[in-house]
Amino acid sequence: MTNLKHIWNFFTSVKLAIFTLCSLAITSIIGTIIPQGESAGFYAKQYGIKAAHFMQILDIPDMYYSWWFLLLLFILSINLLVCSIERFPRVWAIIHTDNLKVTTERIAKMANSREWQVSVADMEAFNPVAFFKTAGMTSSSKAIDNGTLYFGQKGKYSRTGVYLVHLSILVIFAGATIGSQLGLKGSVMIPEMQGTSKFFSSSQPETIDLGFEVRCDKFIIEFYDNGMPKEYQSTLTIIDNGIEVLTEDIQVNSPLTYKGFTFYQSSYQGYKDFIVSITNQDTKQTKQTILPFQKQQNWEENDVRFGIVNAEALGQRFTRTKFWLKNGDTPAVLTWLDDNESRIVTTANNSYNVHVKQMYATGLQIAKDPGVWIVYIGCGLMLLGLYMAFFLSHRRIWLCQDTSAAGPRLILGGSTNKNQLAFKQLFTKLENVIDKLN
Amino acid sequence: MNSSTLLGITTFTYLFSALLYVAVVVFKAPKIGKIATIFTAFAWIIQTAGLLLRWSESYQMGIGHAPLTNMYESVVFFSWTLILLYLIIEVKFKTKVIGAFAVPFAVLAMAYASFSTDISKTINPLVPALQSNWLISHVVTCFVGYASFAVAAALGIMYLLKSGSKPDNNTTSDATTRLPSLIILDSIIHSTMVFGFIWLTAGIITGAVWANSAWGTYWSWDPKETWSLITWFFYAVTLHARYTRGWSGKPIALLAIFGFVSVLFTYYGVNFLLSGLHSYGSG
């Protein structure tokens, strides 16, 4: 029993908290200097075989997930939990204490206190409700031996702010743990007009089943005038049980979520193929097809053959293509088309709306993290708790109205748990109210 | 008149206000104090205009974004926040002496932004990952935090100077006698650290939310993230040392200075000495 008590006391100590936080800060530096998650060969080459071996033993290449780092986080959590369990009941008791159980002598001895001799007439004119209202408080009162005791307070729950901050850390850890146990992460490249129901896990050498299909209908990149990429955008369609359930555009910073999986636009790959759509302007018949560079295709219903005979490229990206189209026996038409732009191509006996676009594969990052909302809630609690702990204070004001015949008096007392300076100003304001009675 | 001119002028006007504040300490002239305040407020307005102009210039270039996206812009914003914070403290605590220690930080930042060859001053378009409202909240929250830690460090230096000067050599010319009392300094150090801590916390959180909206990972232990966390731990330890172990005075003043070294490393050192996701900041 005493042993348990010892362990308990060990974990209530703030010294341990300071030690753990310092250890976390100092050991965290290691991972910012030694690159994380590289191959064993990398470390051997960079630091020598002996040092690399030593690092492997201590899990340095993956230190933020090593047993000893997680142990430090675990100690911090237990420390927080035990420390809060130990202290919180006392704080709760202060919040709910009966503040009217205070003696007149105690009020007179408070750090902020003052006493006035008041005439009977002034005492009758004095309005305690209005008085506490100047402090923004509503008061409760109790009859005492020779008069009435009033009490008002503000911000009593601000005392829980610190505990909210501490709790929020545990909430964030809980969310992170759930994410690491139940979450999935990976990526996939989907060529335009194709779909997939699997993706590659980033932590294991295997694929993960989505349970539905995601298809990339279209991928476009926009560029600034100086050639820098401006936006990547994919149009994705989710096909669940053979039914197209939704189609949405995603961009970097605006992902799509379906059934817990979130799809993030992360990269792309350009092909030397083109997606061509041709519409017969008369019949409005349309053909869409993937056309490799310098290959010919047939559109028999329209007796049309077409191909891309030449293209201008800027790095991986085609900016213009030279499109060739022949309709029956009429002379072939050759024209330059800008990438991703429509143009009417007219032959001797028909005209066609042609749209040519370089084909891409969209690179998606896929994540499922059921813990992320818990982490966010923890973050919100932390900010709320910090605000309460630092900017709010628990202010208490006592006023004793002594109406005894010996000489009526008012005794004012007040205390705060924080920000004495601002409280002093409030107290002075209240003093002035009573001063004005005389 | 373009934004570079205005921001260039700011460098010199801040330098001049720093000199005015030093004069206040050295010559004990209350008149200079008033001039210093008015001049600094004026310089700050010029800088505000410079930042706004840069914002509108980016729209004229067709790549509109808030001027908070690269090293140059963030250093300028840092000094802007620092001066604003300083002026608020000056009004609130009615002391001008702090200016002699805090304003030079803004001067150094502006001088570095204007004259260093490491950082480019051009307005660049944003790559897709940076086009996010979270970017703005992330940068603003972080830099309000950094600026208040800078003020805390300046106050820490004042504290050490004041406590180091012997009170018994009763020369009234000793400039340190004009510093605010140790108790006041200690209390402002604490307030600015607490203020900075909240904003740093918010900065780390907005960064995490942004990362999650762009990559699906709110925390990836990249060096910059990790350093911000190290800094956060550092200030958490300082607050606990004060609140629960009763530390105050000299040790806290020292911690305020070391904390700012950690801030500087997070903000600046990581970009140049370590590599990671935030390397865009070095451009």
Ligand code: HEM
């Ligand atoms: C990263 C982790 C932590 C953070 C961010 C944190 C944050 C805070 C904050 C903001 C305060 C209020 C300080 C003030 O009002 O000036 C505080 C107080 C305190 N913290 Fe922590 N804390 C952490 C870890 C811990 C741990 C592990 C313990 C375990 C013993 C602990 C024990 C305390 C105690 C006893 C107080 C004083 C509470 C009171 O007023 O009764 N803290 N903490």
